[in-house]
Amino acid sequence: MEPFQGAATGVGGILRDIFTMGARPIAVLNSLRFGSLDDANTRRLFEGVVAGISHYGNCVGVPTVGGEVYFAPAYNCNPLVNAMAIGLMETDEIVIAGASGIGNPVLYVGSTTGRDGMGGASFASAELSEESLDDRPAVQVGDPFLEKSLIEACLEAFKTGAVVAAQDMGAAGLTCSTAEMAASGGVGIDLDLDKIPEREPGMVPYEYLLSESQERMLFVAAKGREQELIDIFHRWGLQAVVAGKVIEEPIVRIWFEGKIAAEVPSTALADNTPIYKRSLLAEPPAYVQEAWQWSADQLPTCDASGIDGKSWSEVLQTLLTTPSIASKNWVYRQYDHQVQNNTAVMPGGADAAVVRLRPQLDSSADVGYGKGIAATVDCNSRYVYLDPFGGAKAVVAEAARNLSCVGAEPIAVTDNLNFGSPEKPIGYWQLAEACRGISEGCGAFATPVTGGNVSLYNETLDSNGTPTAIYPTPVVGMVGSVEDLGTVVGQAWQKPGDSIYLLGVPTHQLADNVEGVTLGASEYLAQVHNTIAGKPPQVDFDLEKQVQAACRDGIRAGIIRSAHDSAEGGLGIALAECAIAGNLGANVNLAATEIDRQDAILFAEGGARIIVTVAADQATQWEATLGEKLPNRWQRLGTVSENDDFVVTIADETVIQNTVATMAKGWNGAIAQKVAGDVAV
Numbered sequence: 001m002e003p004f005q006g007a008a009t010g011v012g013g014i015l016r017d018i019f020t021m022g023a024r025p026i027a028v029l030n031s032l033r034f035g036s037l038d039d040a041n042t043r044r045l046f047e048g049v050v051a052g053i054s055h056y057g058n059c060v061g062v063p064t065v066g067g068e069v070y071f072a073p074a075y076n077c078n079p080l081v082n083a084m085a086i087g088l089m090e091t092d093e094i095v096i097a098g099a100s101g102i103g104n105p106v107l108y109v110g111s112t113t114g115r116d117g118m119g120g121a122s123f124a125s126a127e128l129s130e131e132s133l134d135d136r137p138a139v140q141v142g143d144p145f146l147e148k149s150l151i152e153a154c155l156e157a158f159k160t161g162a163v164v165a166a167q168d169m170g171a172a173g174l175t176c177s178t179a180e181m182a183a184s185g186g187v188g189i190d191l192d193l194d195k196i197p198e199r200e201p202g203m204v205p206y207e208y209l210l211s212e213s214q215e216r217m218l219f220v221a222a223k224g225r226e227q228e229l230i231d232i233f234h235r236w237g238l239q240a241v242v243a244g245k246v247i248e249e250p251i252v253r254i255w256f257e258g259k260i261a262a263e264v265p266s267t268a269l270a271d272n273t274p275i276y277k278r279s280l281l282a283e284p285p286a287y288v289q290e291a292w293q294w295s296a297d298q299l300p301t302c303d304a305s306g307i308d309g310k311s312w313s314e315v316l317q318t319l320l321t322t323p324s325i326a327s328k329n330w331v332y333r334q335y336d337h338q339v340q341n342n343t344a345v346m347p348g349g350a351d352a353a354v355v356r357l358r359p360q361l362d363s364s365a366d367v368g369y370g371k372g373i374a375a376t377v378d379c380n381s382r383y384v385y386l387d388p389f390g391g392a393k394a395v396v397a398e399a400a401r402n403l404s405c406v407g408a409e410p411i412a413v414t415d416n417l418n419f420g421s422p423e424k425p426i427g428y429w430q431l432a433e434a435c436r437g438i439s440e441g442c443g444a445f446a447t448p449v450t451g452g453n454v455s456l457y458n459e460t461l462d463s464n465g466t467p468t469a470i471y472p473t474p475v476v477g478m479v480g481s482v483e484d485l486g487t488v489v490g491q492a493w494q495k496p497g498d499s500i501y502l503l504g505v506p507t508h509q510l511a512d513n514v515e516g517v518t519l520g521a522s523e524y525l526a527q528v529h530n531t532i533a534g535k536p537p538q539v540d541f542d543l544e545k546q547v548q549a550a551c552r553d554g555i556r557a558g559i560i561r562s563a564h565d566s567a568e569g570g571l572g573i574a575l576a577e578c579a580i581a582g583n584l585g586a587n588v589n590l591a592a593t594e595i596d597r598q599d600a601i602l603f604a605e606g607g608a609r610i611i612v613t614v615a616a617d618q619a620t621q622w623e624a625t626l627g628e629k630l631p632n633r634w635q636r637l638g639t640v641s642e643n644d645d646f647v648v649t650i651a652d653e654t655v656i657q658n659t660v661a662t663m664a665k666g667w668n669g670a671i672a673q674k675v676a677g678d679v680a681v
Contacts, residue, residue, distance in 0.1 A: 022154075027063055032080065063338060174191070196208055291386050319528070383537070385472055487558060492582035507635065521535070646660055
C-alpha cells in the first residue's frame with residue numbers, strides 16, 4: 001500500500017525487538033521479494049521499499065550489512081519485506097518481557113499515540129481483494145531520529161536496574177503489549193488511557209488500544225524508582241508517564257474517562273488462543289506431482305555449441321542479467337553499511353555479512369584481529385514451492401553454507417515464514433511441510449531457532465479474479481561465530497595462478513538428481529526455458545557438513561583465499577561471479593559426465609558445492625587434505641588467469657569464451673536498467 005513507510009517501519013520494529021531486551025543493535029539485514037521488474041507497479045514498489053529501508057536504517061545509525069532480493073511473478077501483487085536485526089549484549093543483563101511485582105508502576109515511553117496503523121495487524125492477516133482498498137488502515141509513519149533517542153534512553157534506563165520488564169509496542173499496539181506483558185508474568189495490568197500522550201484530539205478507547213504508532217514501549221518499573229526513569233526519557237526528548245500498575249488479578253483492565261472501557265483475561269489475548277487442527281494432505285497436491293514428472297529429457301538437445309541457437313556464452317550472459325542473479329549493488333549502495341565502523345565485509349563481497357563484535361583489538365584472541373559474527377538470510381522459494389519439505393531443508397543448508405564460505409561456524413537461526421492461506425489444504429500442507437524441513441535442517445546443523453515471525457494469508461486476486469498465493473517463502477536468517485577476523489575470505493579471486501577447486505559433487509559424477517544436483521527447479525530452467533518444474537535438489541546433510549567443515553578449516557588455516565557457494569545458476573554462474581568480483585579471468589575445465597548434457601554441467605544446482613581458490617604453492621598440501629576430508633568429493637577445476645578471458649571447457653571442448661568485462665557490465669547494470677524501465681539489458 002505504501003512501500004516507503006511500510007518498509008521503514010519494518011526496520012524500526014525489528015530494531016525495537018532487539019533493544020527491548022537490553023541489546024545494542026549492531027546490524028540489519030533484509031530479504032525482499034517482488035514481481036517482474038518489467039511491470040511499472042513492481043518498479044514503484046521496489047524503489048519505494050529500498051528507499052524506506054535505507055532512510056530508516058541510515059538515519060537511526062545501524063548498518064544494513066546484507067540481504068537478498070528475488071523477483072518472480074508469484075509476488076506481482078504481494079511483495080514481501082522481511083527484516084532481520086542483530087544485537088550485542090551480556091547474557092546476564094537480558095531484560096525480560098514478563099510483568100512482575102504487584103503494585104509496580106507501568107510506564108508508557110517513547111512517542112505519542114495517534115490513529116495511524118489502526119487495524120494493521122488484522123489487515124495483514126487477510127486475503128486481499130478489490131474491496132480491501134476500503135479497509136486500508138492509515139499506514140504508520142516512522143521517525144528514525146526519535147528511534148535513535150529511544151535506543152539510547154532504553155539502554156541507559158536498563159543500566160539503572162530500575163526496569164523490571166520491557167515490551168515493544170508493535171502489532172495491535174497497547175492491546176498486544178499489555179496482554180503479553182501480563183500473561184508472560186502471570187499477573188494483570190491496570191492501564192488508564194487518559195494518561196497516554198496523544199497526538200490527535202478526540203481519540204476513543206478503540207483507537208488508543210489498536211493504534212500502531214511507532215517508537216513506543218511499555219516498561220514495568222521498580223516501585224519508587226519511576227521518576228528516575230522518567231527523567232532519563234525526558235532528557236532524551238521523549239514521552240514518559242506512569243500510565244498504570246501491575247495487579248494481582250490476571251486481567252487487563254483499561255480505564256477511560258474514569259470508567260472501565262475494557263476488561264479481559266490477559267491470557268485470552270496471548271497464550272489461551274484457539275488452536276486449529278487441520279488434516280494434512282495424504283500425498284503431495286496435483287501441481288507438485290505434475291511438476292515432479294519433468295525430466296531433462298524434455299529439454300532440446302544440446303552440444304558444445306549451445307542450445308536452441310544460443311551459445312553457452314549467451315546463455316551465461318542471460319542468466320547473469322536475470323534480476324534474481326544480477327548484482328544487487330543498486331540496492332545496497334543506498335544503504336549505509338559502514339556506520340558504527342564494525343562492518344568487516346562489505347555487501348556483495350562475500351556470501352555472508354561479517355561484523356566485528358568489538359571495534360578495539362580483542363586481547364583474548366590468538367591474533368590481533370578479534371572476534372566477529374557472520375550473518376545471512378536465505379530462501380529459494382521456487383524450491384519450497386515445488387517441494388516444501390526438501391526445499392526448506394535446502395534453505396537451512398544454504399544459509400549454513402554461506403556462513404561457512406567466510407569461515408564462520410553456524411550457531412543460531414531466526415525465521416520469517418511467509419505463506420498463503422493455511423485454511424486451504426495446499427496452503428496448510430506447504431506450511432506444515434516447510435516447518436518440518438526447517439526443523440530437520442536446524443537439527444542437522446545444531447542451530448536452535450531462537451525466534452521468528454509468521455506472515456500468512458499472502459494471497460491476491462489474479463487477472464481472472466482467482467485468489468493466488470505467493471510462493472511459500474520460509475526465510476531463514478542464520479548467524480555464525482568468527483573466531484579470528486583476520487582469516488575471513490570473500491568470493492573474489494585473489495591472484496593469477498591460484499588453483500580453483502570444487503568442493504562437493506564433481507562434475508564427472510553428475511547424474512540427474514542422483515547426487516542432489518539437478519536442472520529441476522533451477523534458475524536456468526525458469527529463465528532460459530520458461531519452465532517451473534522438476535524436483536528441486538535433494539539435500540544430503542552428511543555431505544553438506546563435510547564440505548562446509550572442509551571449507552571452514554581451509555579458511556581458518558589460511559590456505560583458502562576465496563570461497564563462494566554454487567547456488568542459483570549452478571557452477572557457471574558461481575565461477576562467473578568469482579571472476580567478476582576479483583576482476584580476473586580463468587581457464588576452467590569441467591570433466592565430462594555420464595548424462596552428457598552441457599547445460600547440466602554448467603547450470604544444474606545443488607550438491608553442497610563450494611568453489612574455492614588456493615595459492616599454487618599450497619595446492620599439493622590442500623589436495624592431500626581434501627583426500628582425507630572429502631574423498632572423491634572434490635575436483636580441481638583450473639587456474640585463475642592474469643588476463644580478462646573467462647574460458648570454460650567440457651571434455652576439452654570450449655563451451656564458454658567470454659571476457660570478465662563483458663560479464664561484469666551486464667551483471668552490474670541489469671537491475672538499474674530494469675528500474676529505469678529499459679527492459680532490454
